[in-house]
Amino acid sequence: MQRKEKHALFWGAGQLAIMAGGIIWFGGTGLIPLELQLYLCALCLTVGAAGYWAGTQFFIGKLRAHHVRWMSPVILVLSGIFYYAWHLNNQWLPRGSAAALGLVMLWVGSRLVSVNNRYRWLGLTLMLRGGFNLFSAVSLSPDVYAVWFVGTSILKVLTMLGLIYAVQDEIQQRYARTIDSLSHGFLIRDRRGYIHVANERCAKLLGFNSAQELIGLHVCDLLPGLTREMADHYFFRFEADGAQYPIADTAIFKLRNGNHLPVELLGSPYVERGRLYCLVQLLDVSERKKKDDLLYQAARVDPVTGYCNRHALSVRLTEEVRKAAAAGRECAVLFIDLDKFKRVNDSFGHAAGDELLRNAADRLHQLLRPTDVLARFGGDEFIIVISDLAPHSAEQMAADCAEAVIAAMGRGFELSYHAISVTASIGIACYPNHGADSDTLIRNADIAMYEAKKAGRGEQRVFNDAMNAVAKDALVIDGALRDAIEANEFYLVYQAITNAHTGKLTKVEALLRWNSPLLGPMPPDRFIPVAEDSGMIIALGTWVLEQACRQVGLWKHSVLDDVTISINVSAWQLADPQFVTLVSQALIRNGLSPHQLELELTERVLIEDAANVQTVLAQLRALGVGISLDDFGTGYSSLSYLTQFHLNTLKIDRAFVMDIEHSERSNSLVHAIIAMGHSLGLQLVAEGVETAGQAAILEKMGCHYLQGYHISRPILPDELLHFADGRAAPQAQPDFVI
Template structure:
């Protein structure tokens, strides 16, 4: 440092020291505003220490003695070196606790060293100070060059200042003082400004990094729609490479389909009183690359220098949207078939009815039930059942128009909505569609490498004829479907008001059936079956009767279909089997000991895997021989599940139980059944027997049936024999057994026992005398 103290030099020193004071104070002020910026405090103290040392040395001659001036200059120099050293370490993140702990002792030791060095020769003070500061600044500049490219200029400025200090310490000529003063002042100014920039940039970067670290996009736009601040996440969400690309762009430049009116309208929300913040919206953005991005926008007002800005956060809700879509699908889509479920059906039908009402149009509802589906589940498992449902749903969907709606209502039930039909066309359109569906279902399915035959029963209800709301239409179509099932399955029926009474009656009966067995409301009556030649009673049919405590006597044709629909027929059939075998067991020591008892068996019972076991156990419990039991099946039972029926009948034959085909000649009669199922007995339906005396056609038909039965080795029973003439004709035709009111009405066990005793004690008589 030059020793001259001329007025020009002093003026320059005052100016320089004033600038140092201002710049140093600014650094310390930045620390006061942001207490995290401790490097600003250290650098500010360091620069103030340099200035204080200079002022003390050149202006303190008459104020402080030389030894104290030397010591204080050494202390200020040490403080300056410590300030730049610690500030740089803190700035680059390498200042540690041991550094801080040893700093105070180090300052004292180093300042003492300077004092002893300069006390012997004050000429070393100026060049020594310059050299010491130069070394520290060279080190600080090198550290800054290594950490980040944005601080390279500051690092270079520190290196130049440090190098110039070393150079001036080694060879400064007093004649070059002006040059030294100008250069060192410029370098000092550049360094100080660089340090201030570094502190401010660090503050700015901290906030930028904070914003960028957010997991969602962030931007600030002004009233006109131009972007002032954005983070990197926002840039990535919107398809840009960096946040800097967004600055200065209009929000309409970010999103192709966003207009300036839309952007202005959004901003006006923040100028409106009483609007709760943040303003939350969800939208699907169309990005520049053509992709669509679902986002949630959180907008809040932001004021800066008295101006209103809009601060918007963009949250990528793609994953949430996927979850919402999955929840939507779970709530509205059937997981097995992929079509609408019951919940979605209601809303879709309500919407279709609203449109029809406003446009004067009609709608049709088809309620479809897959017949015999339960047997598929029982025989092949639920996976096979699901496969069948999926295949059936696809087959149904191919038959529908694009505007029609298909849904799985539950279990094996589907509903089809045919909307937007011309007035007067709903019923015919529904019939045409239902006919195609029945034909398509009738083609059969291949499930688990098995060919399965499944039919469909369909009920139809039309708007506005059969109901004006979705619940009524579905209920009425359901009622019509059940009537179609009762009609023989594979049928379609259109709802009519009479069905409602039948359905209500079925509900009442279903409710009363639930506790009827436990309440002992069922009982059996028995109808004799006699030998056509001898009149001897060799068989008896057990017939179920119900005397309900709620409804009174209920005929079988009313409660049996309800029991089949509800599945209670299995429990009821088991009771009949047990009770009939128990009754036979009680007749062991009577005139009925040799008779065979016949009971009716439903398709549901044959589908029960435990049925053969139940039969065997009932026989053993009551000490009966298998040949004393005969099971009566209808033709419909045989065809509904042929493979399973064949297997069950084979087990029953192996057990020794006889099988009879009831009501032969009605329904689905086919000669192939008689050989396919290896039956024992054929029962000729009463419809043929009743006209045998007066109709040549009926006479010929019964004669043919009897002849065919003889050729196949079957026992023949004629049902509904009510006159002696019928009995005589049947005997001459070769019918083996007769059953009907001419022989005996269905009677309780005691009366049948008396009738049997009379047959044993009496000689054979003409059939006209058999009836009781």
Template sequence: MLASAHNLVLVLPSILIAILASYTALGMAGRIAAARGRAAYGWLVGGACAMGIGIWAMHFVGMLAFSLPIPLGYDPVITALSLLIAIASSAFALWLVTHDSLPWHRLLAGALLMGSGIISMHYTGMAALRMSPGIQYIPSLFVASIAIAIGVSGIGLWMAFHLRRRSSHEGLLRVGAALIMGLAIAGMHYTGMAAAEFPAGSICGAAGAGVDSGWLALVVIVITMAVLGIALVTSVLDLRLESRTAKLAESLASANEKLRHRSLHDSLTNLPNRVLLEDRLKQRMHAADLEQKQFALMFMDLDGFKAVNDAYGHHVGDSLLVQVARRVLSEVRQQDTIARLGGDEFVLLTGLVEPDDAARLAESMLSIIRRPFQLAGHELRISTSIGIVMYPRDGASQHDLLTNADAAMYHSKSLGHNTYCFFQTSMVANAQQQLLLLQDLRLAMERQEFDLYYQAKVDAKSGGIIGAEALLRWHHPVRGLILPDAFIPAAERSGMIVQLGAWVLGEACRQLQAWHDQGYGDMSVAVNLSGLQFGHTGLVGAVRDALQRNNLEPRHLTLEVTETVAMRDADASILILRQLNDAGVRIAIDDFGTGYSSLLYLKRLPAHELKIDRGFVRELPHNAEDAAIVSAILALGHTLNLLVVAEGVETIAQQRFLTALGCDSLQGYLFGRPLPSDQFQYILHSSLRGPSGV
């Protein structure tokens, strides 16, 4: 037998080629599995060529590393056939591992077929030597090479299938797998070469090609490395592109989800908005029709929210709305829907089928919103008014349900806030009247339909006029004279009360200055402040502007704030009243005795007057309880160095009783009804002293 040898300079590159080819094949499997349509076929063809060339190059370089003591050469046709076999085997392997599953029977069959392909490629390449006599193979090593080829194929297929999906350790796993596969492929090749025996006197029929085996090996190595490198770089770049595309798609999907969420939810409270509410209301109505059941819908509007928003700013108002939403969510069931329609309006859609259950839920809503809110270092108190409708009794459409619930809510507000009302048909007409009134109210300022009437305020002892209270009147072109109780609530709900209050301040100061110019220099005028106006951030500026514009001394202006408004948020009220006091105006606490004053806060209020509510004066001097209350208020006021004014004095007996108790000033029909400025001026000119029947 001829003695054979291997050139180690070429053996090592052949092993490196096997490892690189294995690494490339593993990457190609992942790309084929991830691709779809034509792209998958393109990656399959490209991957098969790269992998096939790599395996064949390893084999061919290993053949070139082999030497005998006779000239050697390779038949180009047979060599090309071995390359095609390598590519075909690679294509089959890549196709197999791109399936969704790889059961053991399929893995075994694939290993047998691919192993057969590798064996065919190797021994076809050996046949390209065209030895004469033919190559003889040692049976044991020949069988071992076949076994190694099948085993390598099975291991390679299993690794490629499981590594095609990306993982956190994908890179390290692929390198390890490539090392195992590359060494196994090289082991199969060199086992097959070791099995070959060449008898003495053998001749290579393909010898004499004239190409040096060293240079041929270098060319094959360079070309193979280039092919594998291009395939590997392409795979990596495509993987990165796919990763970026996937991230972009994920970001786009996330952005679309956020946009969808925002389109269906309120941005401040994250509650469902009107769009989502209407969709869920539609579904609830459909389910109720199928099951022949009813359900409740509640329209909720916060009482006093505008005052908080104007007094402390929009950031505090927004925080208050968020806390209200959280409280309501904590009370409703998971299957119920609480939505914010905008501003301080909320709608609760609940599956409760009995009116009594809806009433209990409404009571719960009133209770939780009535509890104090701690915001910006202040204890804020608000309430809510609720209108309730039952489907299908109170409306057959979404529009009817929401409209009727809104009408019921406004009716609850007209009852004094902090309550709930079930819808009644008569409320629709009232709601329409309120809407028309609000529309007329907006035009009234432009048309100068408002006027101030003045009611005398007299000294209790002398009966002389010492001042007047300015009272707003509306001369409606159709309804005639309208008193404040009929339109002030609408003005507060719409926010027009701030503009209207500023006009009242300016007009009262102008009229008072006119009276001063006419010689009534000791006259003062009192102006009532609404709750919303009192809490408005521009109140102090509006007062100062009215005084400066009319060149009026601040001490002649008295601002009246009801006890209820002053005590709604005592800390904030003290701050506002101190600012007004610093501006020089006088402060009166109106309707005293009807609210829930705390003496601790009352003594801190920078007030100058207490006004006894007319409800305590009406039955004097015959009602002992009212007499005791009035006596107590007078004693309290004088103890705190406050002047005490009694309202609603209509009889001489009331006048005498109050004067005897020590009341400082009196107001009421006994001394004159509210009059326009020109008629009130006539009374001043007549130097009214004592009771008058006007």
């Protein structure tokens, strides 16, 4: 039935040929002519011997193609020799046949015994048959045919048993070697849970010396916590409708040395002698489990601080909200932002920034209870979840925690031999007052944090609905801003800046206005912060730069031929690598001299990214563009920027100008600013000049330029040109107002 069992075919053919020869000789007398009878017997003997020889060669793997090709001519030659010998004396046919077969059997048996131990029993039985045939050839006579027949039959049975043993042992060895060669553990268990077969890999995995030690053990001895009922129930899964094989499971095996081994079990059923067994592969998944643990950690643990990341936070907060809802309790979310963290990265590098984050996280963690959650939300933002709070206590607990956080951050940090001072702005949202799910609580705490930032550094704010209204308003504005440039909804107005001594208009400030079809006229203080948060300020600032330069170009050959245009620049624009190129191209495209453009920066812009700002300002100064510091005097460390950044102009904030007529303190402060500006060689512009008295005092103090409603309101280009013409006329008065 199989190519690998051709030895059975050769041996069977040989045995049939010998049986046919006996029948022809003993039963063919009188039916077949003697000459033909002799030749057929000789042919059968030769075919029988050849069959046993070829079967043996095939069985031991020595039969080659050329052997098969030479078999037919050899059979013909040998059969002719036997025929000729028996033709001379046909009385020697039985004895000669027995002797020839005996010699063949002895050769076959000796070959099998010498090749492999598993063939020894078969070889010995064939050698016995050969010896019996040789003995019979000497003593064979018609009166002992019955004895010869019985003896031969017994030896044939023994030979068949030997063949069965050899083949079965060969199959068993093949099966054993196959399962032992598997890279995974393998065992066969019965329905009751006892192990019948196991390979060496399985024994090694489970800490046994050999596979034989596993035979007879119950699976409950290997799997802690597994009961015999559970082991029996495993087989029901094989009998379920639509079951897919193999059935995969994971388990932890308890090894003999006390260690535990995670494995994946792949089970498939098979039936043997009417009984259901289970083939089980055991895959060592220790390395895979380590990788899974690493992936789990990467997915849930922040790599910098070692605490929860955003994903893990969402899962934990969802669970805490669920628990609070079920128990009638409360929980609180604190959204923490480290103020001025970017300055640490810029000044000391990202490694120092990461160290600061780790130290800050450890300091925050020390303030919490074991049940609370700390997560790094991203960048320099952390979130604390205070869980399991009594009803009506969440806001107070959160506020107390926020105060502790602000105090902890205020103690400063030692980084790379430098004392670093940071503050924290904190927003608070509580369940259930400020949200019923994790996303809402985090969003509302974030909104409250931005309100805390607006109030100043190191502040905390609790969320309220008014904040949400502001946030929603920002979303509406953000949506309307998306297509506003393409729809030509923006335009510029220009406010005059005049010489304090001569009244001549030498500078103008370009101011952005937005008339939205959806929202109506929008003041800049509403849409500019939204544009900055969304990043749209870059596109908006580029549009302002181009439009302002284009307008100055249009004023060529007019009274405003050499006017300087001043525009406001955001931190986002200075961070844009293309900003200096955009400025240069705008000047060239509109035919302007660099001194006709002045860029106004706020102190906040300088704070955001000091190192980068210095580089960009140096490139702009090299280009010839003027740099102005707006709202001077309202920041925290403005004086340091006068030496750190090479500025051209200071704009004195309107908050100081408005009281110089009536407040000696304001008057003295403005006078000091002007004197300081003179000593540093800076041009000074006073903003918010609304009365002639203010203008006179500023002119007397030595302020160079005036800007405000006393001079002119922000107006359209044509109106400004008309205003400039009036200022240029001899009759023009310094207090001309539009």
